Amino acid sequence: MRFIILLLGGFLLFSCDKVKDVFQEKDLLQRPVAKRCSECHQNIYNQWKDSRHAVAWTSEEFKRASENYSKTKCLSCHAPYEITVSDKPNLRDFHREDGVNCVACHFRDSTKSMHGPYDVFSPPHPSTQDLQYTKAEICSGCHQETYKQWKTVATEKNCQQCHMPSEKGKLIQKFPFDLFHASKEVHHHGFMVPKSKKDFFDVKISKDSSGVVLKITNLKVPHNVPTADHGNPKYYVDIVIYKDGKEVYTDSYMITPKEAFLPKQEKVINIPYLESYDKVKVSLSRKLSWQKEAEKIASYDF
Protein backbone atom coordinates (compact mmCIF):
# COMPACT_ATOMS: atom_id res chain seq x y z
CA MET A 1 0.00 0.00 0.00
CA ARG A 2 2.72 2.43 1.04
CA PHE A 3 4.44 1.58 -2.21
CA ILE A 4 1.33 2.41 -4.31
CA ILE A 5 0.90 5.77 -2.61
CA LEU A 6 4.51 6.54 -3.23
CA LEU A 7 4.17 5.49 -6.82
CA LEU A 8 1.13 7.72 -7.34
CA GLY A 9 2.86 10.58 -5.61
CA GLY A 10 5.82 9.95 -7.81
CA PHE A 11 3.80 10.16 -11.02
CA LEU A 12 2.17 13.41 -9.91
CA LEU A 13 5.57 14.87 -9.21
CA PHE A 14 7.00 13.63 -12.46
CA SER A 15 4.31 15.43 -14.39
CA CYS A 16 4.90 18.66 -12.55
CA ASP A 17 7.03 21.22 -14.40
CA LYS A 18 8.39 22.50 -11.15
CA VAL A 19 9.81 19.13 -10.17
CA LYS A 20 13.34 20.32 -10.79
CA ASP A 21 13.02 23.36 -8.59
CA VAL A 22 11.33 21.40 -5.82
CA PHE A 23 13.93 18.67 -5.67
CA GLN A 24 17.06 20.42 -6.80
CA GLU A 25 19.64 20.72 -4.06
CA LYS A 26 21.64 23.75 -5.14
CA ASP A 27 24.75 23.08 -3.08
CA LEU A 28 25.39 19.91 -5.12
CA LEU A 29 26.34 22.21 -8.00
CA GLN A 30 28.93 24.02 -5.88
CA ARG A 31 31.53 21.25 -5.82
CA PRO A 32 30.86 19.89 -2.34
CA VAL A 33 33.01 17.24 -0.62
CA ALA A 34 32.43 13.58 -1.46
CA LYS A 35 30.63 12.94 1.83
CA ARG A 36 27.78 15.12 0.57
CA CYS A 37 27.10 12.70 -2.30
CA SER A 38 26.85 9.79 0.16
CA GLU A 39 23.39 10.90 1.22
CA CYS A 40 22.08 9.22 -1.96
CA HIS A 41 25.02 7.43 -3.58
CA GLN A 42 25.87 5.57 -0.41
CA ASN A 43 27.37 2.39 -1.88
CA ILE A 44 29.55 4.24 -4.37
CA TYR A 45 30.72 6.62 -1.65
CA ASN A 46 31.65 3.75 0.68
CA GLN A 47 33.79 2.21 -2.04
CA TRP A 48 35.44 5.49 -2.95
CA LYS A 49 36.29 6.46 0.63
CA ASP A 50 38.52 3.37 0.91
CA SER A 51 40.18 4.02 -2.46
CA ARG A 52 43.60 5.51 -3.18
CA HIS A 53 41.81 8.39 -4.94
CA ALA A 54 40.32 9.43 -1.59
CA VAL A 55 43.78 9.71 0.01
CA ALA A 56 45.61 11.13 -3.01
CA TRP A 57 46.24 14.39 -1.10
CA THR A 58 46.56 13.22 2.50
CA SER A 59 48.77 10.16 1.94
CA GLU A 60 52.02 10.35 3.92
CA GLU A 61 53.99 9.27 0.85
CA PHE A 62 52.60 12.11 -1.23
CA LYS A 63 53.12 14.63 1.53
CA ARG A 64 56.76 13.59 1.79
CA ALA A 65 57.39 13.30 -1.95
CA SER A 66 55.86 16.70 -2.68
CA GLU A 67 57.98 18.19 0.12
CA ASN A 68 55.01 19.08 2.23
CA TYR A 69 53.01 20.33 -0.77
CA SER A 70 55.69 22.84 -1.74
CA LYS A 71 56.43 21.31 -5.18
CA THR A 72 53.59 23.04 -6.99
CA LYS A 73 53.90 21.05 -10.20
CA CYS A 74 52.99 17.91 -8.24
CA LEU A 75 49.72 19.04 -6.78
CA SER A 76 47.01 19.25 -9.40
CA CYS A 77 46.46 15.55 -10.17
CA HIS A 78 46.26 14.86 -6.43
CA ALA A 79 43.56 17.51 -5.74
CA PRO A 80 42.02 18.30 -9.15
CA TYR A 81 39.36 20.91 -9.87
CA GLU A 82 37.91 19.32 -13.01
CA ILE A 83 39.45 16.47 -14.98
CA THR A 84 40.33 16.78 -18.63
CA VAL A 85 41.30 14.29 -21.30
CA SER A 86 45.08 13.91 -21.88
CA ASP A 87 46.10 17.14 -20.08
CA LYS A 88 46.69 17.33 -16.37
CA PRO A 89 43.84 19.03 -14.53
CA ASN A 90 43.95 22.37 -12.72
CA LEU A 91 44.51 22.47 -8.97
CA ARG A 92 41.55 23.12 -6.61
CA ASP A 93 41.96 25.80 -4.00
CA PHE A 94 39.39 24.32 -1.59
CA HIS A 95 38.70 20.91 0.09
CA ARG A 96 42.09 19.65 -1.03
CA GLU A 97 42.09 16.95 1.64
CA ASP A 98 39.26 15.28 -0.33
CA GLY A 99 41.81 14.18 -2.98
CA VAL A 100 40.46 12.94 -6.33
CA ASN A 101 36.83 13.36 -5.35
CA CYS A 102 33.41 12.81 -6.95
CA VAL A 103 32.81 16.29 -8.33
CA ALA A 104 36.31 16.57 -9.79
CA CYS A 105 35.52 13.55 -11.95
CA HIS A 106 31.80 14.19 -12.56
CA PHE A 107 30.80 17.85 -12.34
CA ARG A 108 31.39 20.09 -15.36
CA ASP A 109 31.28 23.87 -15.35
CA SER A 110 30.39 23.83 -19.05
CA THR A 111 26.94 22.26 -18.44
CA LYS A 112 26.59 22.84 -14.66
CA SER A 113 25.65 19.18 -14.31
CA MET A 114 26.95 15.75 -13.32
CA HIS A 115 28.38 13.93 -16.32
CA GLY A 116 28.18 10.15 -16.33
CA PRO A 117 27.58 7.10 -18.47
CA TYR A 118 23.77 7.07 -18.32
CA ASP A 119 20.75 9.02 -19.47
CA VAL A 120 19.07 9.47 -16.08
CA PHE A 121 16.29 11.38 -14.38
CA SER A 122 17.99 12.88 -11.36
CA PRO A 123 15.91 15.65 -9.74
CA PRO A 124 18.43 16.58 -7.01
CA HIS A 125 20.98 17.65 -9.62
CA PRO A 126 21.01 17.88 -13.43
CA SER A 127 22.86 15.06 -15.20
CA THR A 128 24.36 14.78 -18.67
CA GLN A 129 25.01 11.53 -20.46
CA ASP A 130 28.63 11.55 -21.62
CA LEU A 131 30.03 8.39 -23.20
CA GLN A 132 33.59 9.53 -22.59
CA TYR A 133 33.12 8.04 -19.10
CA THR A 134 32.99 4.56 -20.60
CA LYS A 135 36.36 5.00 -22.30
CA ALA A 136 40.00 4.84 -21.17
CA GLU A 137 40.48 8.48 -22.20
CA ILE A 138 38.68 9.65 -19.04
CA CYS A 139 41.66 8.39 -16.99
CA SER A 140 44.31 9.72 -19.36
CA GLY A 141 44.76 13.25 -18.02
CA CYS A 142 46.34 11.91 -14.82
CA HIS A 143 47.43 8.34 -15.59
CA GLN A 144 49.33 9.71 -18.58
CA GLU A 145 52.15 7.16 -18.74
CA THR A 146 49.91 4.15 -18.15
CA TYR A 147 47.48 5.40 -20.78
CA LYS A 148 50.31 5.77 -23.33
CA GLN A 149 51.45 2.23 -22.59
CA TRP A 150 47.88 0.91 -22.91
CA LYS A 151 47.48 2.72 -26.24
CA THR A 152 50.32 0.69 -27.74
CA VAL A 153 48.52 -2.62 -27.07
CA ALA A 154 45.71 -3.94 -29.24
CA THR A 155 43.16 -4.71 -26.51
CA GLU A 156 39.40 -4.61 -26.26
CA LYS A 157 39.52 -3.87 -22.55
CA ASN A 158 39.57 -0.37 -21.12
CA CYS A 159 40.80 0.73 -17.69
CA GLN A 160 37.31 0.63 -16.17
CA GLN A 161 36.72 -3.04 -17.06
CA CYS A 162 39.67 -4.10 -14.92
CA HIS A 163 39.82 -1.33 -12.31
CA MET A 164 36.09 -0.49 -11.96
CA PRO A 165 34.35 -3.85 -12.51
CA SER A 166 30.56 -3.51 -12.64
CA GLU A 167 27.56 -5.37 -11.28
CA LYS A 168 23.81 -4.76 -11.41
CA GLY A 169 22.50 -2.47 -8.69
CA LYS A 170 21.03 0.92 -7.85
CA LEU A 171 22.93 4.14 -8.30
CA ILE A 172 21.27 5.50 -5.18
CA GLN A 173 20.19 4.03 -1.85
CA LYS A 174 18.07 6.87 -0.46
CA PHE A 175 14.47 5.95 0.36
CA PRO A 176 12.02 6.56 -1.29
CA PHE A 177 13.88 7.82 -4.39
CA ASP A 178 15.61 4.47 -4.88
CA LEU A 179 12.20 2.92 -5.67
CA PHE A 180 11.81 5.06 -8.80
CA HIS A 181 15.13 4.22 -10.34
CA ALA A 182 15.76 0.99 -12.22
CA SER A 183 18.85 -1.10 -11.57
CA LYS A 184 21.80 -0.47 -13.85
CA GLU A 185 25.40 -1.60 -14.11
CA VAL A 186 27.17 0.11 -11.22
CA HIS A 187 30.95 0.41 -11.44
CA HIS A 188 33.05 -0.31 -8.38
CA HIS A 189 34.54 2.96 -7.16
CA GLY A 190 37.29 1.37 -5.01
CA PHE A 191 39.74 1.71 -7.96
CA MET A 192 41.42 -1.48 -6.83
CA VAL A 193 44.48 -3.04 -8.35
CA PRO A 194 43.74 -6.68 -9.10
CA LYS A 195 46.56 -9.14 -8.46
CA SER A 196 48.09 -10.79 -11.48
CA LYS A 197 47.44 -14.52 -11.73
CA LYS A 198 50.03 -17.17 -12.46
CA ASP A 199 49.12 -17.42 -16.15
CA PHE A 200 49.48 -13.64 -16.64
CA PHE A 201 53.19 -14.31 -17.08
CA ASP A 202 55.05 -16.75 -19.26
CA VAL A 203 58.24 -17.82 -17.47
CA LYS A 204 60.98 -19.83 -19.22
CA ILE A 205 64.36 -21.01 -18.13
CA SER A 206 67.39 -22.11 -20.18
CA LYS A 207 71.14 -22.40 -19.86
CA ASP A 208 73.98 -20.92 -21.88
CA SER A 209 77.69 -20.23 -21.38
CA SER A 210 76.98 -17.22 -19.15
CA GLY A 211 74.80 -19.20 -16.75
CA VAL A 212 71.06 -19.59 -16.27
CA VAL A 213 68.81 -17.46 -18.47
CA LEU A 214 65.38 -16.47 -17.22
CA LYS A 215 62.80 -15.11 -19.69
CA ILE A 216 59.61 -13.52 -18.41
CA THR A 217 56.78 -12.19 -20.60
CA ASN A 218 53.82 -10.14 -19.40
CA LEU A 219 51.04 -11.83 -21.38
CA LYS A 220 47.84 -10.35 -19.94
CA VAL A 221 48.24 -6.87 -18.42
CA PRO A 222 47.86 -4.31 -21.22
CA HIS A 223 50.31 -1.82 -19.69
CA ASN A 224 53.72 -2.02 -18.01
CA VAL A 225 54.00 -3.98 -14.77
CA PRO A 226 54.70 -2.18 -12.58
CA THR A 227 53.32 0.99 -14.17
CA ALA A 228 53.49 4.36 -12.48
CA ASP A 229 53.05 7.99 -13.16
CA HIS A 230 54.80 9.12 -10.01
CA GLY A 231 54.56 6.48 -7.34
CA ASN A 232 57.26 3.89 -6.80
CA PRO A 233 55.69 0.43 -7.19
CA LYS A 234 57.98 -2.58 -7.48
CA TYR A 235 58.04 -6.17 -8.59
CA TYR A 236 60.49 -8.73 -7.20
CA VAL A 237 61.81 -11.80 -8.94
CA ASP A 238 63.27 -14.32 -6.47
CA ILE A 239 65.30 -17.27 -7.69
CA VAL A 240 66.36 -20.37 -5.80
CA ILE A 241 68.55 -23.03 -7.44
CA TYR A 242 68.73 -26.55 -5.95
CA LYS A 243 71.29 -29.32 -6.33
CA ASP A 244 71.01 -32.68 -4.56
CA GLY A 245 68.01 -31.40 -2.61
CA LYS A 246 69.93 -28.40 -1.22
CA GLU A 247 69.77 -24.69 -1.99
CA VAL A 248 72.99 -23.82 -3.81
CA TYR A 249 72.18 -20.31 -5.11
CA THR A 250 69.63 -17.60 -4.32
CA ASP A 251 69.15 -14.12 -5.73
CA SER A 252 66.52 -11.40 -5.82
CA TYR A 253 65.94 -8.88 -8.60
CA MET A 254 63.99 -5.70 -8.07
CA ILE A 255 61.94 -4.51 -11.04
CA THR A 256 61.10 -0.78 -10.98
CA PRO A 257 58.77 1.02 -13.43
CA LYS A 258 61.83 2.00 -15.50
CA GLU A 259 62.69 -1.62 -16.30
CA ALA A 260 59.14 -2.96 -16.12
CA PHE A 261 57.63 -6.00 -17.84
CA LEU A 262 56.28 -4.46 -21.03
CA PRO A 263 53.08 -5.91 -22.47
CA LYS A 264 53.77 -8.98 -24.62
CA GLN A 265 57.53 -8.41 -24.53
CA GLU A 266 60.09 -10.82 -23.21
CA LYS A 267 62.38 -9.64 -20.44
CA VAL A 268 65.66 -11.47 -20.04
CA ILE A 269 67.45 -11.85 -16.71
CA ASN A 270 70.89 -13.45 -16.71
CA ILE A 271 71.77 -15.40 -13.58
CA PRO A 272 75.52 -15.93 -13.16
CA TYR A 273 75.30 -19.55 -11.98
CA LEU A 274 77.50 -21.85 -14.06
CA GLU A 275 77.33 -25.19 -12.25
CA SER A 276 74.78 -27.90 -12.92
CA TYR A 277 71.48 -28.00 -11.01
CA ASP A 278 68.44 -30.22 -10.45
CA LYS A 279 65.69 -27.71 -9.82
CA VAL A 280 64.97 -23.95 -10.06
CA LYS A 281 62.17 -22.06 -8.33
CA VAL A 282 61.17 -18.58 -9.56
CA SER A 283 58.76 -16.45 -7.48
CA LEU A 284 57.15 -13.13 -8.35
CA SER A 285 55.87 -10.66 -5.80
CA ARG A 286 54.81 -7.03 -5.90
CA LYS A 287 54.70 -3.95 -3.72
CA LEU A 288 52.33 -1.18 -4.80
CA SER A 289 53.57 2.36 -4.04
CA TRP A 290 51.62 2.64 -0.83
CA GLN A 291 52.04 -0.92 0.43
CA LYS A 292 54.37 -1.48 3.38
CA GLU A 293 55.24 -5.05 2.41
CA ALA A 294 55.48 -7.06 -0.77
CA GLU A 295 52.79 -9.66 -1.51
CA LYS A 296 53.27 -12.93 -3.35
CA ILE A 297 51.99 -13.17 -6.93
CA ALA A 298 52.98 -16.65 -8.14
CA SER A 299 55.81 -19.16 -8.29
CA TYR A 300 57.08 -21.37 -11.07
CA ASP A 301 59.06 -24.62 -10.74
CA PHE A 302 61.51 -25.98 -13.27
Ligand code: HEC
Ligand atom coordinates in the same frame (compact mmCIF):
# COMPACT_ATOMS: atom_id res chain seq x y z
C1 HEC B 1 49.78 14.11 -14.40
C2 HEC B 1 49.24 13.86 -13.07
C3 HEC B 1 50.20 13.73 -11.89
C4 HEC B 1 51.16 14.66 -11.49
C5 HEC B 1 51.48 16.00 -12.11
C6 HEC B 1 51.78 14.06 -10.31
N1 HEC B 1 51.21 12.86 -10.00
FE1 HEC B 1 51.68 11.66 -8.43
N2 HEC B 1 50.43 10.24 -9.13
C7 HEC B 1 49.64 10.35 -10.26
C8 HEC B 1 48.99 9.09 -10.53
C9 HEC B 1 48.03 8.81 -11.67
C10 HEC B 1 49.41 8.20 -9.53
C11 HEC B 1 48.98 6.75 -9.42
C12 HEC B 1 50.11 5.79 -9.29
C13 HEC B 1 50.52 5.04 -10.52
O1 HEC B 1 50.40 5.47 -11.67
O2 HEC B 1 51.05 3.93 -10.26
C14 HEC B 1 50.32 8.96 -8.66
C15 HEC B 1 50.93 8.45 -7.52
C16 HEC B 1 51.83 9.13 -6.74
C17 HEC B 1 52.46 8.59 -5.56
C18 HEC B 1 52.22 7.22 -4.98
C19 HEC B 1 50.99 7.26 -4.15
C20 HEC B 1 51.20 7.00 -2.72
O3 HEC B 1 50.40 7.51 -1.92
O4 HEC B 1 52.11 6.25 -2.39
C21 HEC B 1 53.30 9.54 -5.08
C22 HEC B 1 54.18 9.46 -3.84
C23 HEC B 1 53.21 10.67 -5.98
N3 HEC B 1 52.30 10.39 -6.96
C24 HEC B 1 53.95 11.83 -5.87
C25 HEC B 1 53.99 12.83 -6.83
C26 HEC B 1 55.00 13.88 -6.87
C27 HEC B 1 56.12 14.06 -5.87
C28 HEC B 1 54.71 14.66 -7.96
C29 HEC B 1 55.50 15.84 -8.49
C30 HEC B 1 56.88 15.55 -8.86
C31 HEC B 1 53.51 14.09 -8.57
N4 HEC B 1 53.12 12.98 -7.86
C32 HEC B 1 52.87 14.64 -9.66
C33 HEC B 1 49.46 11.49 -11.02
C34 HEC B 1 50.25 12.62 -10.95
Ligand code: HEC
Ligand atom coordinates in the same frame (compact mmCIF):
# COMPACT_ATOMS: atom_id res chain seq x y z
C1 HEC C 1 19.45 13.79 -2.97
C2 HEC C 1 19.97 12.66 -3.73
C3 HEC C 1 21.26 12.85 -4.54
C4 HEC C 1 22.43 13.42 -4.12
C5 HEC C 1 22.75 14.04 -2.77
C6 HEC C 1 23.37 13.26 -5.21
N1 HEC C 1 22.77 12.61 -6.27
FE1 HEC C 1 23.68 12.01 -8.00
N2 HEC C 1 21.93 11.16 -8.62
C7 HEC C 1 20.75 11.15 -7.93
C8 HEC C 1 19.76 10.44 -8.69
C9 HEC C 1 18.31 10.24 -8.27
C10 HEC C 1 20.39 9.97 -9.87
C11 HEC C 1 19.78 9.11 -10.98
C12 HEC C 1 19.79 7.67 -10.52
C13 HEC C 1 19.24 6.68 -11.53
O1 HEC C 1 18.58 7.08 -12.48
O2 HEC C 1 19.47 5.46 -11.33
C14 HEC C 1 21.76 10.45 -9.80
C15 HEC C 1 22.70 10.21 -10.78
C16 HEC C 1 24.04 10.62 -10.71
C17 HEC C 1 25.05 10.35 -11.71
C18 HEC C 1 24.88 9.57 -13.00
C19 HEC C 1 24.81 10.55 -14.16
C20 HEC C 1 24.82 9.89 -15.52
O3 HEC C 1 24.47 10.61 -16.49
O4 HEC C 1 25.22 8.73 -15.65
C21 HEC C 1 26.21 10.92 -11.26
C22 HEC C 1 27.56 10.90 -11.96
C23 HEC C 1 25.92 11.55 -10.00
N3 HEC C 1 24.60 11.34 -9.69
C24 HEC C 1 26.86 12.24 -9.25
C25 HEC C 1 26.60 12.82 -8.02
C26 HEC C 1 27.61 13.51 -7.24
C27 HEC C 1 29.04 13.70 -7.65
C28 HEC C 1 27.01 13.93 -6.09
C29 HEC C 1 27.59 14.75 -4.96
C30 HEC C 1 28.10 16.08 -5.35
C31 HEC C 1 25.60 13.50 -6.17
N4 HEC C 1 25.41 12.85 -7.35
C32 HEC C 1 24.67 13.71 -5.17
C33 HEC C 1 20.54 11.69 -6.68
C34 HEC C 1 21.48 12.33 -5.90
Ligand code: HEC
Ligand atom coordinates in the same frame (compact mmCIF):
# COMPACT_ATOMS: atom_id res chain seq x y z
C1 HEC D 1 42.55 13.65 -11.32
C2 HEC D 1 43.54 12.69 -11.64
C3 HEC D 1 43.11 11.24 -11.78
C4 HEC D 1 42.16 10.70 -12.62
C5 HEC D 1 41.28 11.40 -13.63
C6 HEC D 1 42.18 9.28 -12.37
N1 HEC D 1 43.11 8.98 -11.41
FE1 HEC D 1 43.54 7.14 -10.68
N2 HEC D 1 44.86 7.96 -9.36
C7 HEC D 1 45.21 9.30 -9.30
C8 HEC D 1 46.20 9.49 -8.26
C9 HEC D 1 46.84 10.82 -7.88
C10 HEC D 1 46.41 8.23 -7.66
C11 HEC D 1 47.36 7.89 -6.51
C12 HEC D 1 46.73 8.16 -5.21
C13 HEC D 1 47.59 7.69 -4.06
O1 HEC D 1 47.84 6.49 -3.95
O2 HEC D 1 47.99 8.52 -3.23
C14 HEC D 1 45.54 7.28 -8.38
C15 HEC D 1 45.45 5.93 -8.10
C16 HEC D 1 44.75 5.01 -8.87
C17 HEC D 1 44.76 3.58 -8.66
C18 HEC D 1 45.42 2.84 -7.53
C19 HEC D 1 46.86 2.55 -7.80
C20 HEC D 1 47.51 1.83 -6.63
O3 HEC D 1 48.74 1.75 -6.61
O4 HEC D 1 46.82 1.33 -5.73
C21 HEC D 1 43.99 3.02 -9.66
C22 HEC D 1 43.72 1.54 -9.88
C23 HEC D 1 43.49 4.11 -10.46
N3 HEC D 1 43.97 5.29 -9.96
C24 HEC D 1 42.68 3.93 -11.56
C25 HEC D 1 42.08 4.98 -12.26
C26 HEC D 1 41.13 4.79 -13.35
C27 HEC D 1 40.67 3.45 -13.88
C28 HEC D 1 40.77 6.03 -13.77
C29 HEC D 1 39.77 6.40 -14.85
C30 HEC D 1 38.41 5.90 -14.66
C31 HEC D 1 41.47 7.00 -12.93
N4 HEC D 1 42.26 6.32 -12.03
C32 HEC D 1 41.38 8.37 -13.06
C33 HEC D 1 44.73 10.30 -10.10
C34 HEC D 1 43.71 10.15 -11.03
Ligand code: HEC
Ligand atom coordinates in the same frame (compact mmCIF):
# COMPACT_ATOMS: atom_id res chain seq x y z
C1 HEC E 1 43.04 -6.37 -18.72
C2 HEC E 1 42.96 -5.68 -17.44
C3 HEC E 1 43.60 -4.32 -17.27
C4 HEC E 1 43.39 -3.18 -18.03
C5 HEC E 1 42.57 -3.04 -19.29
C6 HEC E 1 44.12 -2.12 -17.36
N1 HEC E 1 44.75 -2.60 -16.24
FE1 HEC E 1 45.80 -1.53 -14.88
N2 HEC E 1 46.33 -3.24 -13.93
C7 HEC E 1 45.84 -4.51 -14.22
C8 HEC E 1 46.46 -5.48 -13.33
C9 HEC E 1 46.20 -6.98 -13.29
C10 HEC E 1 47.34 -4.75 -12.50
C11 HEC E 1 48.22 -5.30 -11.40
C12 HEC E 1 49.45 -5.95 -11.90
C13 HEC E 1 50.18 -6.54 -10.75
O1 HEC E 1 50.61 -5.78 -9.87
O2 HEC E 1 50.33 -7.75 -10.69
C14 HEC E 1 47.22 -3.34 -12.89
C15 HEC E 1 47.89 -2.28 -12.27
C16 HEC E 1 47.54 -0.94 -12.44
C17 HEC E 1 47.98 0.15 -11.59
C18 HEC E 1 48.79 0.04 -10.34
C19 HEC E 1 50.17 0.56 -10.52
C20 HEC E 1 51.22 -0.46 -10.45
O3 HEC E 1 51.78 -0.61 -9.38
O4 HEC E 1 51.52 -1.17 -11.44
C21 HEC E 1 47.44 1.31 -12.11
C22 HEC E 1 47.60 2.73 -11.58
C23 HEC E 1 46.68 0.93 -13.30
N3 HEC E 1 46.77 -0.43 -13.46
C24 HEC E 1 46.00 1.82 -14.11
C25 HEC E 1 45.39 1.46 -15.33
C26 HEC E 1 44.89 2.41 -16.30
C27 HEC E 1 44.90 3.91 -16.14
C28 HEC E 1 44.40 1.67 -17.36
C29 HEC E 1 43.82 2.18 -18.67
C30 HEC E 1 44.67 3.07 -19.46
C31 HEC E 1 44.56 0.27 -17.02
N4 HEC E 1 45.20 0.19 -15.80
C32 HEC E 1 44.15 -0.81 -17.81
C33 HEC E 1 44.92 -4.81 -15.18
C34 HEC E 1 44.47 -3.94 -16.16
Ligand code: HEC
Ligand atom coordinates in the same frame (compact mmCIF):
# COMPACT_ATOMS: atom_id res chain seq x y z
C1 HEC F 1 38.56 9.07 -10.93
C2 HEC F 1 37.27 9.55 -11.39
C3 HEC F 1 36.04 9.20 -10.61
C4 HEC F 1 35.78 9.47 -9.28
C5 HEC F 1 36.71 10.06 -8.24
C6 HEC F 1 34.40 9.10 -9.07
N1 HEC F 1 33.86 8.58 -10.21
FE1 HEC F 1 31.94 8.01 -10.49
N2 HEC F 1 32.40 7.27 -12.31
C7 HEC F 1 33.61 7.44 -12.95
C8 HEC F 1 33.58 6.76 -14.23
C9 HEC F 1 34.72 6.69 -15.23
C10 HEC F 1 32.28 6.18 -14.35
C11 HEC F 1 31.72 5.37 -15.51
C12 HEC F 1 32.32 3.97 -15.62
C13 HEC F 1 31.91 3.27 -16.90
O1 HEC F 1 30.74 3.41 -17.30
O2 HEC F 1 32.73 2.56 -17.49
C14 HEC F 1 31.56 6.55 -13.12
C15 HEC F 1 30.23 6.24 -12.87
C16 HEC F 1 29.47 6.80 -11.83
C17 HEC F 1 28.03 6.71 -11.68
C18 HEC F 1 27.08 5.96 -12.61
C19 HEC F 1 26.93 4.53 -12.15
C20 HEC F 1 28.13 3.69 -12.43
O3 HEC F 1 28.78 3.26 -11.46
O4 HEC F 1 28.47 3.52 -13.62
C21 HEC F 1 27.69 7.38 -10.53
C22 HEC F 1 26.31 7.54 -9.92
C23 HEC F 1 28.92 7.89 -9.97
N3 HEC F 1 29.99 7.53 -10.78
C24 HEC F 1 29.00 8.63 -8.79
C25 HEC F 1 30.19 8.92 -8.14
C26 HEC F 1 30.29 9.39 -6.77
C27 HEC F 1 29.11 9.69 -5.87
C28 HEC F 1 31.61 9.52 -6.50
C29 HEC F 1 32.27 9.91 -5.18
C30 HEC F 1 31.89 9.15 -4.00
C31 HEC F 1 32.34 9.18 -7.71
N4 HEC F 1 31.46 8.79 -8.66
C32 HEC F 1 33.74 9.26 -7.85
C33 HEC F 1 34.70 8.14 -12.47
C34 HEC F 1 34.83 8.61 -11.18
